[in-house]
Amino acid sequence: MSFVSEPLDERHDMSQFGSGRPDLDRWLKQHAVSTEARRTGRTFVWQDDGRVVAYYTIAAHVLVRDGLPKALGRGNPAQIPSVLLARLALDKTLQGRGLGAVVLAEALGRVVEATRTVAARFVVVDAIDETAAAFYARHGFRGIPNTLRLVQKVSDIEASFGS
Template identity: 70%
Template structure:
C-alpha cells in the first residue's frame, strides 16, 4: 500500500475499527471505545485512514493550554502565562502498515491539518504526550523538542508551518 492511497477523513460510525491493531493496546482500545464519544462531545477530533472498509491509521487532535512555567525557559520565554496550543493526543498505525515509512506521513497529515486550523484559531505549539520512549524518538526525528524529564514534546507552530510549506 502506498501513502497516496490514503486520505484522512473524520471518524464516524461507519469506519470499522474493531480489528485495528497498532501493537499498543491502549491506543487500540481508545479508538474502539472512546474516539466516537470524544467526537460527539467535541473534546477531540479523530481522523482515520481506511482500507477495505477498516481503519488502518488514526490521529486525534484537540485544543490545549500550556502553562509558561511548565516549559523550559527557552520555549516559555516571551509567551503569556497561558499559551494556546493544539494537542496531538493520539497517533497510531496498524501493524500491517508499520515499517513502511507511513508513520511520518501520518504525522505530516496531522501537522498539516493543525497548521491549517491555526490559520483561523491561534495556537503557539503542537504538543505530544508520547506513550513511550519509542514514540519520543519518533517525534524528535520529526523536529519536536522534548521537555526535559518528561515524555512531553513540543513543536512551535511557526516551525510546523514552515515544514508544511516546503
Template identity: 50%
Template sequence: MADGLPSERFEPEVHDASEFTCGVNVMDAWLRDNAADAARRRTSTTWVWADDSRVVAYYSLSGHKVARGEVPRDIGRGGPQEIPAVLIGKLALDQSRQGQGLGGLLLADALTRFLAATQIVAARLVVVDALDDDVARYYEHYGFDRVPGSLRLVRRVSSIEADFGGTLPGL
C-alpha cells in the first residue's frame, strides 16, 4: 500500500488503464493490451494501484525458473540445476506519480506478494529482465544482482526476507 492505495488484482472491467502513461510506450501498451489476456492464460498476474478506478501503477508476477549456470555463482551455489523463481515481468508507475518516492514502495509491494507466494509455492529467486541499463541500476539500488553481461537481475528470497525483518509483511 502506498499513498493510500492498496494493490489489487487487475480487472479490466473495474480498473481503467486507458490513460496510464509511464513514459515507456511498450509498458503502457502491455497493460492495456496484454495484462488481462495474460491473466486468462495464467501466464502472469497483474497487480495495480488505482486512484478511484484509474490505474496509476502496476506490476506483473509470473512463475519462472533459471538455470543455475546463468546466475552469479554465489546465488546459484547449492541450488538445483533449474532454480525455481518468480519473474517481475513488468513494474511501472504513471508519470503523475513519478518523482514522489513511490517506485520503491511499488517494488516493495511486488516483493511482498512474492514473499507471500513463496509461502505456498517454493521459489528461491526473484528475477527481473530490465529494459535498459538505467532500469538495471534501479534494481541494483534495491539489492538485486546483475547477471554479468546481461540486463537480467536476481535476488534471493532470503535476502528479501531479511529486508522485511524476517517476517512476512501484511498484504
C-alpha cells in the first residue's frame, strides 16, 4: 500500500476520515480548508485513491523565552521563531503499524526544509493528551513542565535526518 502526500485542497475526500479522536476529525472536515485559505496553517494529507488517511498541519509560531525551561531558553531572544505542529492524525485503519512515526517524520522533514529559507529555532507541539505527549517524547521532543507542550530544536531534527 502506498500513499500520496500532498497539500490539502477541496478535491480531497475527508468525509470518511476517522482517527478515533472526534476533535481531530472534526477539525480536518470543518476547518482545515479555511485555515489553508487564510494562510494560517498549511495542511498536508496522505491520500489513498483520493481518500484522506492521514494529515498534519504546520504553522508559523513564536515561543516566549520566559515560558521555556532555562536550559532551552538561555541565549535566545525574548521571542523565538518557531514552527507549530498544530495537528497530526492517522486514520484508525492505519493505526498500530508505526505509520504515525512516518507521518511525523514527513512533517518534520518539511519543517527542516522550510527553515532553510525562513529561520525557526524550535518545533512546538501542544499534545492533545498524555498518550500523544508520550508519542512526541519518544521522537525527541522535550516536555515543558506542567503542560502538554513539547519542543524540539530544528537543528536536532535536522541532525537526526543526517542532513
